[in-house]
Amino acid sequence: MIDKKNLSDRQLNQILRQTGLDSLDQYIRQYTDSETELSVSDYMTDIILRKGLRKKAVISRSGVSENLGYKLLNGTKTTTDRDKIIGLCIGAGMTVEETNRALVMARLGPLYCRSARDAVLTVGLQCGISSVIEMNELLGSRGFRLLNLHESREGKE
Numbered sequence: 551m552i553d554k555k556n557l558s559d560r561q562l563n564q565i566l567r568q569t570g571l572d573s574l575d576q577y578i579r580q581y582t583d584s585e586t587e588l589s590v591s592d593y594m595t596d597i598i599l600r601k602g603l604r605k606k607a608v609i610s611r612s613g614v615s616e617n618l619g620y621k622l623l624n625g626t627k628t629t630t631d632r633d634k635i636i637g638l639c640i641g642a643g644m645t646v647e648e649t650n651r652a653l654v655m656a657r658l659g660p661l662y663c664r665s666a667r668d669a670v671l672t673v674g675l676q677c678g679i680s681s682v683i684e685m686n687e688l689l690g691s692r693g694f695r696l697l698n699l700h701e702s703r704e705g706k707e
Contacts, residue, residue, distance in 0.1 A: 597648055598623070605620065609638070611681045614638060622635075632653065643680040
């Protein structure tokens with residue numbers, strides 16, 4: 551049996567596309583997470599640990615305030631600000647697939663290929679940009695809104 555942790559989302563999506571009604575239950579048992587959904591903070595923390603990173607370094611590269619960054623990664627706070635999750639994903643050196651999964655888990659929608667700004671973010675992630683400063687330079691050089699991580703859209707951090 552293949553360990554689901556060794557498969558990328560792309561590989562799992564390929565297996566899922568080949569799954570019919572007769573093998574759906576087997577797919578669920580073999581490849582999906584447990585009944586309780588993994589939280590975005592648990593997911594991101596797992597990736598950070600697997601990459602051998604420290605939360606402090608991830609938060610520093612993310613551009614998110616240290617206080618809020620720890621709260622988001624520890625699951626004691628959530629956010630509706632998509633840029634904050636993207637910033638943490640960039641700081642963790644996450645792939646496009648990992649970033650999209652985090653965004654979906656946070657109910658903020660994945661990077662969308664028809665959005666010019668999201669296309670710039672996608673290519674930046676694909677090219678290994680792992681600091682918000684670099685990503686903002688890429689966005690700014692093309693005239694797009696920068697990742698705004700210091701101000702809170704929710705009123706308070």
